[in-house]
Amino acid sequence: MTTRVKVCGLTRPEDIDAAVRCGADAIGLVFYEPSPRWVTIKQAIALAERVPAFVTLTGLFVNADVRFIETVLAQVPLDLLQFHGDESPNFCASFGRRWIKAVRVREEGQIEQAFGDYRKASGLLVDAWDPERYGGTGQSFNWTLIPEHRPMPLILAGGLSSANVARAIEEVRPWAVDVSGGVEQSKGKKDATKLSDFMKEVHRVCKTD
Template sequence: MTPTPTRFRFPQVKICGLTRPDEAARCAALGADAIGLVFFPKSPRNVSVEQARAVVAALPDRVAAVGVFVDADFGFIMSRVEGCGLSMAQLHGRETPALVDRLTIEGVGVIKGLFIDGQPGLDAADGFAAHGFLVECAKGPLPGGNAMAWDWGAARDFGQHHPLVLAGGLTPENVAAAIAAARPAAIDVSSGVEATPGRKDADKVARLLQAVNKVGYQASASFPPVFRPRGGRCDG
């Protein structure tokens, strides 16, 4: 008998750029699968170790805590992983496959950023043993989506072969269209649910998650969900 494929609820949702424990807890209560903490001094959402530790402490274990880094070295990343209780690292620069491998060996889940209109491009994916690939357009002044909407459907074929995390310009109003266009395994939202940079608007978060739930789909998957609960190694 042919085994029935495992089926997962897609897409997962990561709310990125948290700076306050109460807002992180609210995102979790509303149903977010992961929250992101930015460790990049040029970002208005940059957090200290102390801030990040407090945010992670406010989360239930089912919610992944993802550190966002740009061209940081292994020692810096691991100091934040261990010091703040992170379960995953999201790499938004020109990090090497060797760095991804070192983090994976340490049990850190890795999401590698790739860019439709930048480097590394989508064709670099096969060189990285990452748990997921965040794809955006890379047209703004900072690493990340820069609140810019783009042709999300351009990532759909990529997502058929790789665990796709869709990002860039997502809002409660357009997220359903973006999911329909790209069929991602997960979405990553920051400025689209903010009151000001680093401050999340609970009403926007709620409306975004409601929209995702309405358009979410069941899919047979050859890979597991991108965002894993904290408290265990990310070896698979």
């Protein structure tokens, strides 16, 4: 099975172009101001224009106000919503768009619980736990906490780079992987070579599967 790739936290047009050129399946824009990868609505509109057909444009929100999300949706052509905070299942499903829920993993059984609670999601993203940050930690977590039984697509995030993504795919068998810091030259600025190397590793391991 081909593992899909989402590149998250893009802030520059040239990084969108590089991710698309390398074969990214999805692009993630961060609408969370405390993040160093945050983009304004004005920036997002310009970035969205670089995203071609068949590449999923994803908007990441963290405990955002309903009105703010609706304002973004009215101006930015998002294909998918990603909720990375403490949002309830009903909240996530209230915008009439496909959505995924992120879970910051720190204990056994947490992912199984999330599969049940967020069963209407289009996928579950599993990321590393940090008490102060909602994603973008650059840290991985204990992959043995991920169950074999997955009633929906599982997206693996957390500390991925070209150095470990092949092993991650072999061990976890995720539907998709999500990368941000592992392909950056600095926070919010992607590195075209690191992006290319990451994608090559994904393609390599998928071909030999």
